[in-house]
Amino acid sequence: MNFILDATVKAVKHLYDIDIAAADINLQETRKEFEGQVTVVTFPFTKFSKKSPEQTGTEVGEFLKNELSEVSGFNVVKGFLNLSIADEYWINQLYNEILPDTFAVVPANGQKVMVEYSSPNTNKPLHLGHVRNNLLGFSISEILGAAGYEVIKANLVNDRGIHICKSMLAWQKFGNGETPESTRLKGDHLVGKYYVIFDQEYKAQIKELKDEGQTEEEAKKNAPLIKEAQEMLQQWEAGNEEVISLWKTMNNWVYGGFAETYRKLGVTFDKFYYESDTYLLGKDIVDEGLAKGVFFRKDDGSVWIDLTSEGLDEKLVLRSDGTSVYMTQDMGTAQLKYNDFHMDKSIYVVGNEQDYHFKVLFTILKKLGKDGADGLFHLSYGMVDLPTGKMKSREGTVVDADDLIEKMEQTAKEQTEAMGKVDGFGEDEKQQLYHTIGMGALKYFLLKVDPKKRLLFNPEESVDFQGHTGPFIQYTHARIRSVLSRAKITNADVTVSQLAPEERDLIVSLTQFPEIIKAAADGYSPAVIANYVYEVAKIYNKFYHECSILQADDENVKEFRLQLSAASGKVINKGMKLLGIDVPERM
Ligand code: ARG
Secondary structure, X not given: OHHHHHHHHHHHHHHHOOOOOHHHOOEEEOOOOOOOOEEEEOHHHHHHHOOOHHHHHHHHHHHHHHHOOOEEEEEEEOOEEEEEEOHHHHHHHHHHHHOOOOOOOOOOOOOEEEEEOOOOEOOOOOEHHHHHHHHHHHHXXXXXXXXXXXXXXXXXXXXXXXXXXXXXXXXXXXXXXXXXXXXXXXXHXXXXXXXXXXXXXXXXXXXXXXXXXXXXXXXXXXXXXXHHHHHHHHHHHHOOHHHHHHHHHHHHXXXXXXXXXXXXXXXXXXXEEEHHHHOOOOHHHHHHHHHOOOOEEOOOOOEEEEXXXXXXXXXXXXXXXXXXXXXXXXXXXXXXXXXXXXXXXXXXXXXXXXXXXXXXXXXXXXXXXXXXXXXEEEEEEOOEEEOOEXXXXXXXXXXXXXXXXXXXXXXXXXXXXXXXXXXXXXXXXXXXXXXXXXXXXXXXXXXXXOOOOOEEOOXXXXXOOOOOOHHHHHHHHHHHHHHHHOOOOOOOOOOOOOOOHHHHHHHHHHHOHHHHHHHHHHOOOHHXXXXXXXXXXXXXXXXXXXXXXXXXXXXXXXXXXXXXXXXHHHHHHHHHHHOOOOOOOOO
16 A cells, blocks of 8 residues: 555655655554554654654644545554545455456566475375475465466475385385286385385394394394395496386386375476486585585595584585585585576475574585575475374374375365255265365365474364365355356446445455465465465455345445455455365355
8 A cells, every 4th residue: 555655754754854765664454453444553753753652643644634535534542543544445446456357466577486395205105294395385386476486396306215225125025026006006105015014024133133132233234134225225326227127117106106196185396306316416516615615624535514603513515435415415406406497596395304404505505605595495394293193204103195185085075964065966076076175174274374383283173164274265265156156247337435344344355465475475484375365255254244245235236245256256266276275166
């Protein structure tokens, strides 16, 4: 509301002969308990007025009321000037801003951003932690796209290493030639099964060796299985044909399975990177860092960076035998990504257990003066718990992503049937709806929380049609579509001149959508969108209950309320799309 800012600048100049900048004025939405829609924080002006906050607010209020025809009244609460904006202004907002197709459409800003997310290991299926990762990564990509960025969604697949060799070895030994086809198991689940079998057999061998008198540590090192797995990794690195062929076969099984889970989650990628292509990268950056004096070599030949002055510690970037560590690879991969896309920003969606890794990585790239180093951001997120207890990726108790999706569809089905919301639906349409609601519940529940916060996922609560949930918002959308389908918008010129409070509240809230998109993009937070869409849905429902739409006693009013409904439906739909959530036409 630039016109209010500009007039306030004028007021301060006129009243107190002081020049202030519009950007320094704090404008807020008026708190629900006070009259008005827009609030100017006038407290800082008391410095210039040398009067009480109340007196200062009143003086500025009088000025604005005289100056602006849109300001129909005001009240002052301490250092806050609450302005009532004339209904005409809001009605014009609806017609000139919100209803046109250009609403909340941001022109391209000429900047490129890469969002790396998902980045799974290929030895087992995706779990609940990955679900949060995937949903966050996809949603933030949509939000950045809506905010004007060109977005590249990237997935760095960890397709090589000891963990994959474990699955491969166990399959070779105990698999009897099983395939996804022969077992009707999803490929990632089949490979995950052998990862678990490896672990069981390995543990049994450790126990045996301990019974023979070895210490735990010795037994872990000497167990024949782990030695074989390590040997297999060496053969892989040497390019052994048989090993490579098995590796390709099993990875392809996993990719088939992942593709299905991604499809059900509704997430997509523009670019895949594979660690088998990138794990040797980064060594030339080590040389570069040594030459620039950013790294130093220890007597044993290992290379380090000293970050003690940054409040961090010494960090290894190359082992004494010349082999890479995680950091080496990530330095190289960052360079590769930049060479490929020359992006302005590069975002890594990775769990908060890697906070330290990314702090160090970004510090290194900045110290080396790498292009793009200023645009690096770690979108860190907390763990997801289920009510039954903690989920850990290295324990057998993880919640599988596919099982979870199925449970969500099941829960959606039970709740929907119990409420009689699918009467008159065909079988396919019902299945589609359960999927839409189940996924809407899951996605909304995970995205409404600030990414940094750890969260407790409760499947039943997430589907509550009355709660702060995805299905509540989806239901509101379906309600709007239903109203619109029962009447015809004539698009006649509407001549309402006065608004009911609920109509005004709704328009005020809809006008905020563009700033909300910007705030969500700037803060990398889908939660900002999620909470906003919930507000809109709540306010729409209040409007729906307080103001008759189809039964309005005046055709003009009816038409106006239909248009307002259509605008609300559009904002809800678009907001939910930014979260990766579909909204049904009917339910
Ligand atoms: N694959 C890794 C893991 O599962 C995550 C990779 C994150 N991305 C990165 N550029 N380091 O822990």
